[in-house]
Amino acid sequence: MRIAFGAFQHEANSFCPQPTTLASFQHNKLKFGSELLNESRSTATEDAGALTVLCAQPDIEILPLLAAKAGSGAAIQKAAYTELRDDLLQRLQAALPVDGLLLVLHGAMMAEGEDDASGDILARAHAILGPEVPIVATLDLHANATERMARQATALVGYHTAPHIDLYETGQRAAEILVGAVRGQLHPTMALARLPLIVPAENARHTDGPLSGIINRALELERQGAILRGSVFAVQPWLDGSGVGCSVVVVTDNQPEAAREYALEMATTFWQRRADFIPELVPADEAVRRALVGEERTAILCDSADAPSSGSTGDSSTILRALLGADTSQHFVLANVVDAPAAAIACAAGIGQQVSVEIGGTLAPQYFAPVRFSGYVKSLHDGVFRFKGQGMRGVTYRMGRTAVLVHEGIHLVVMEHGVTQWDPELYRSLGLEPNDARVVQVKSPAAFRAAYKDIADEIIIVDAPGAASPKLTALPWQHLERPIYPLDDLAFTPTVI
Ligand SMILES: [Zn+2]
Incomplete structure (x- = not known):
C-alpha cells in the first residue's frame, strides 16, 4: 500500500502587518521528500502521530512529499505559496500510483488571492489522485472548515483540545481513518455545519467554558462508536476574508444521515452559546x-x-x-x-x-x-x-x-x-x-x-x-462576509452541507 504524506501549515491573521514569506517557512520548518522521515517521532505533533501509525504497518510504503510550517502571520505571499503548493503537488504527481494521501494542514491558511488555501490544496490533490483515492487531512481546532475542504477530502480530522495537547493523537486518528478507508474497512462520510460566527480564543477551551460541552459531546459519540470523528472548529477569528466562520464536522462510517444529525446538533449548541465566548478584559x-x-x-x-x-x-x-x-x-x-x-x-x-x-x-x-x-x-x-x-x-x-x-x-x-x-x-x-x-x-x-x-x-x-x-467588533474589517456574530446580531438556524 502506497500512502503519500505531506504537511503544509500556516495560520493567517489579516491584521498582522508583517508578510508571511518563504523565509517564514525556512525559519520554522521546511523539509523536502525523505527529509520528513528523518524527523524525530517523539515530538508531540500530528506528523509524528500519523507517521507512527503508518510505519507500524509493514505493508505500507510512505511517500514523503513536503513539510512546510510557518506558524501564524499575514496571508502568505503569492509567489511563496504557489512555489510550496506546486512543489507538494509535483511530488504527489511523481509518486503515483498512490493508494491514499494524508495531509497535515491547519485549515486557517490564507495566501494572497486565495482565502481558502487549504481547500485549494485539497482540490488540486483530489484532481491529481482522482475520485477513488482517499484523502484525509488533520486540522487545528482553529480551522476555517469550508465547503470546498469538506467536498475535496474524504475526512477532516480536527484537534479535540484547546489548549492544543492532542496533536499527536489527531495525527494517529487521521492515519487510522485513512488506512481503514484504503483497506475498504471504513467508508467515511462527512457532514459540515457552518455558522456565521467568529469567537475570540480566550474562552474557547476544551477544559471548561462554552466549547467544552460541545467537544465532550463529540468525544462521547466517538466512544459510543456512533461516529469516527467529531471536530468542533472555533475558527481563528482574525481572517478578514470570504467564507469565514466556526463550524462542526462529523465523520461517520457509512452513516451519512447520522453525520448530518450530529453535526447539526453540535452546531446548534455552539450557536446558542455564542455570547459566552466574549472574555472579560x-x-x-x-x-x-x-x-x-x-x-x-x-x-x-x-x-x-x-x-x-x-x-x-x-x-x-x-x-x-x-x-x-x-x-x-x-x-x-x-x-x-x-x-x-x-x-x-x-x-x-x-x-x-x-x-x-x-x-x-x-x-x-x-x-x-x-x-x-x-x-x-x-x-x-x-x-x-x-x-x-x-x-x-x-x-x-x-x-x-x-x-x-x-x-x-x-x-x-x-x-x-x-x-x-x-x-x-x-x-x-x-x-x-x-x-x-x-x-x-x-x-x-x-x-x-x-x-x-x-x-x-x-x-x-x-x-x-x-x-x-479579542475585541473583534473593534477591528478594521474589510472583507469579512456579513452579517456575522458578534459584529452583527442576527437570527440564524444552523443547517448542514
Ligand atoms: Zn489553534
Missing part, C-alpha cells in the same frame, strides 16, 4: 496593580492581543509600560518583547553593562508605541529552546539573538524573532523560573494554560492592542 495598569497586591503568588498577565501564535508581531510595549509605571523593586517580574534592534544593542554592550533602549513597536507601530527601558544586561543567548509541555513537546523554537535586561524587579526578555509562547521553557531556557515570579507576561490567548497549569495561581487577560485583539 482588564486594563493594563489595573492588571499590574492587581497582580502586585495581596498574598504571594504567581499571576499570569495574558497579553493575548500580541500572541505570535495568533499572528501578532510580539513587539507590544503595553504591559511593559504599565510595569515600568509600578513599583516592582520587591518583586520578580518576567516580561518579553520582540525587538531586534534592542537585542542587537544589548549584545553589542555585553553582559553586565548598562543600556538604555527604546522597546516595542518595531514591527507593528500602528499598534504599539516604544517605551524607554534603562537597565543592565543580565545575560545573552542564542534563543534556541525546546518545548517540554504537552502541546508541541519536543519542537524546537528559535528566538534569535536574545538578551535579558533587568530594571528593578523586571526581567525583560528581548528577542530577535517572535515564537509561540505556550511553554514556560521560553523563560526557563534563559535561566528564569516562572514558578519563582510574582508576575509572568505570556503572549498566548489560551494554549499556554496547559504547560502553565501548575505555575499560574491567577490569570488576568489584559485589555491591550495588537493584531490578535
